Amino acid sequence: MPFEVFILGNNSAIPAHGRHPTSQVVNHHEKFYLVDCGEGTQIQLSKYKIKRSRLDHIFISHLHGDHYFGLIGLITSFHLLRREKPLHIYAPKGLKEILEMQLNVSDTKLVFELIFHETKFDSAEILLENDDLTISSFPVKHRIPTTGFLFREKNIQRKVRTEKLEAESIPHELIVELKKGKDVILNEKKYLSAEWTFPPASPRSYAFCADTLYHEELKNYIQGCNLVYHEATFMEESSERAKQTFHSTAKQAATMAQIASVKHLLLGHFSAKYEDLLPLLIEAKEIFAHTKLAIEGLKFEVE
Amino acid sequence: MPFEVFILGNNSAIPAHGRHPTSQVVNHHEKFYLVDCGEGTQIQLSKYKIKRSRLDHIFISHLHGDHYFGLIGLITSFHLLRREKPLHIYAPKGLKEILEMQLNVSDTKLVFELIFHETKFDSAEILLENDDLTISSFPVKHRIPTTGFLFREKNIQRKVRTEKLEAESIPHELIVELKKGKDVILNEKKYLSAEWTFPPASPRSYAFCADTLYHEELKNYIQGCNLVYHEATFMEESSERAKQTFHSTAKQAATMAQIASVKHLLLGHFSAKYEDLLPLLIEAKEIFAHTKLAIEGLKFEVE
Numbered sequence: 001m002p003f004e005v006f007i008l009g010n011n012s013a014i015p016a017h018g019r020h021p022t023s024q025v026v027n028h029h030e031k032f033y034l035v036d037c038g039e040g041t042q043i044q045l046s047k048y049k050i051k052r053s054r055l056d057h058i059f060i061s062h063l064h065g066d067h068y069f070g071l072i073g074l075i076t077s078f079h080l081l082r083r084e085k086p087l088h089i090y091a092p093k094g095l096k097e098i099l100e101m102q103l104n105v106s107d108t109k110l111v112f113e114l115i116f117h118e119t120k121f122d123s124a125e126i127l128l129e130n131d132d133l134t135i136s137s138f139p140v141k142h143r144i145p146t147t148g149f150l151f152r153e154k155n156i157q158r159k160v161r162t163e164k165l166e167a168e169s170i171p172h173e174l175i176v177e178l179k180k181g182k183d184v185i186l187n188e189k190k191y192l193s194a195e196w197t198f199p200p201a202s203p204r205s206y207a208f209c210a211d212t213l214y215h216e217e218l219k220n221y222i223q224g225c226n227l228v229y230h231e232a233t234f235m236e237e238s239s240e241r242a243k244q245t246f247h248s249t250a251k252q253a254a255t256m257a258q259i260a261s262v263k264h265l266l267l268g269h270f271s272a273k274y275e276d277l278l279p280l281l282i283e284a285k286e287i288f289a290h291t292k293l294a295i296e297g298l299k300f301e302v303e
Numbered sequence: 304m305p306f307e308v309f310i311l312g313n314n315s316a317i318p319a320h321g322r323h324p325t326s327q328v329v330n331h332h333e334k335f336y337l338v339d340c341g342e343g344t345q346i347q348l349s350k351y352k353i354k355r356s357r358l359d360h361i362f363i364s365h366l367h368g369d370h371y372f373g374l375i376g377l378i379t380s381f382h383l384l385r386r387e388k389p390l391h392i393y394a395p396k397g398l399k400e401i402l403e404m405q406l407n408v409s410d411t412k413l414v415f416e417l418i419f420h421e422t423k424f425d426s427a428e429i430l431l432e433n434d435d436l437t438i439s440s441f442p443v444k445h446r447i448p449t450t451g452f453l454f455r456e457k458n459i460q461r462k463v464r465t466e467k468l469e470a471e472s473i474p475h476e477l478i479v480e481l482k483k484g485k486d487v488i489l490n491e492k493k494y495l496s497a498e499w500t501f502p503p504a505s506p507r508s509y510a511f512c513a514d515t516l517y518h519e520e521l522k523n524y525i526q527g528c529n530l531v532y533h534e535a536t537f538m539e540e541s542s543e544r545a546k547q548t549f550h551s552t553a554k555q556a557a558t559m560a561q562i563a564s565v566k567h568l569l570l571g572h573f574s575a576k577y578e579d580l581l582p583l584l585i586e587a588k589e590i591f592a593h594t595k596l597a598i599e600g601l602k603f604e605v606e
Contacts (some may be wrong), residue, residue, distance in 0.1 A: 014380045015346050021376075039376040040343040043318050063408040065379045069372070073324075073342040076368045077317045094408040101404060105366040105397040107447050144410050 016272035021066035041070035060091035061210035062146035138221035140212035153203035214252035219260035231269035254287035268294035319575035324369035344373035363394035364513035365449035441524035443515035456506035517555035522563035534572035557590035571597035
């Protein structure tokens with residue numbers, strides 16, 4: 001079952017070099033989650049043929065425009081397309097009032113329900129949970145209140161060996177127990193979970209670290225993640241500028257990946273000053289080899 | 304000297320088929336004016352290599368999102384690029400508060416001055432005037448308060464015949480009078496304006512009719528214009544839908560061009576339901592031959 005991240009936008013504040021502001025779609029078992037929604041996100045969705053209607057949960061890291069200016073356009077399109085399902089928005093305080101004001105001046109009464117969940121900035125919290133996945137927010141350090149988001153799979157059950165099932169038909173209730181790892185006796189016959197099932201794959205996790213200064217505490221939230229997206233607005237030569245603007249360098253992103261023992265790193269949120277992104281990748285790879293650039297239109301598997 | 308309209312976006316509310324929401328740049332004598340600013344306008348400006356910094360005056364027809372959602376992104380980019388010149392925005396009541404709220408939540412104090420001019424909806428009014436051009440708004444009929452914009456050249460002065468100037472050097476003050484059409488006697492010699500100058504070209508005009516129902520009064524504002532942009536959200540077969548949504552059909556746009564005796568018509572604001580726009584053009588041309596489609600990336604001269 002897929003667990004992957006699709007990049008819709010990877011640029012920092014000023015769109016440049018054909019790059020768009022931050023937005024990504026996380027696909028977990030064919031459930032789609034939108035993370036940040038910079039200007040033009042709905043146009044990017046349409047360009048990459050990702051159906052808007054598959055989105056029910058939108059996560060906004062903070063209220064700098066390059067992370068949410070596209071949201072009102074997307075909501076308006078949902079309205080015009082007569083969406084029926086509720087739409088959940090997880091975002092900092094203040095967004096609700098802006099959206100409501102924009103809907104008011106256009107005399108728009110939405111035909112679907114918009115449900116706001118205000119994120120908090122002092123600690124991590126679970127935002128959403130289903131059978132397979134937990135989505136939490138965690139605080140990062142930026143000029144205004146900002147959270148990252150962690151997508152973590154739950155402990156997955158063991159998988160039944162199909163060849164055993166084909167050879168012998170057994171009741172569903174028995175399968176449920178075997179998948180939990182339990183041995184069962186039925187009609188005096190013993191069914192061993194270890195014989196009838198495979199061990200499960202390890203639960204995977206993806207962390208989106210939003211816009212942030214480099215700060216060591218962050219490692220506690222993303223420890224051991226399979227894939228981490230970390231901003232790399234600048235290169236190390238501009239580390240002063242990074243600090244002033246509450247951003248990170250490629251080297252810092254890589255250092256974070258290293259100290260948090262993550263498996264793979266994705267760099268994004270590139271400054272408009274870099275047309276060529278290769279030097280950022282090289283800078284990061286010197287510290288952390290498993291680094292990739294979050295290029296628009298590419299899909300990254302959470303391995 | 305150029306007088307032309309560059310199309311950045313031509314689609315109605317829902318972006319579709321790679322088409323963007325409404326936005327155009329009017330270039331008059333190398334002064335650039337932005338008319339409407341749908342989502343993604345700054346990205347379109349950059350795509351077509353139109354320098355953002357050349358814009359000092361932005362005209363917003365109404366507060367449906369597809370006409371202004373791109374404005375806050377453009378303003379934020381101006382801020383990040385340390386714009387120094389003031390920026391004038393001509394728009395309906397309500398926009399100022401939305402923009403201010405968006406700047407507040409991101410803790411942004413603009414480094415340049417934003418000057419709002421509230422448009423009115425009961426009659427036409429002059430919004431801006433310089434030596435060569437008058438820009439006015441005029442009311443149209445839409446679901447919420449909406450204006451069109453009229454760009455009208457002033458009476459242009461006569462042009463001096465260069466071959467006369469090359470043959471005889473005369474004082475600058477004398478040239479100024481001759482260009483006004485006056486005959487002058489200097490050192491007992493008579494200088495005839497008709498001999499020294501050409502008659503001026505007729506002043507040209509461009510009308511942007513925004514989103515509107517077909518209504519006959521409109522013709523009073525756009526009478527005789529050289530170029531008129533009129534929305535054609537639908538075709539005549541959807542005229543009921545057009546009426547319900549306060550929009551026009553291609554046939555109605557053409558009828559307006561005809562009864563207002565304009566020279567050229569530009570159709571825009573196409574519904575997402577039309578991937579192929581040719582049928583709209585054909586429908587309009589049956590009534591008014593000098594019709595073109597406002598295709599993104601194309602420049603239309605005000606002839």
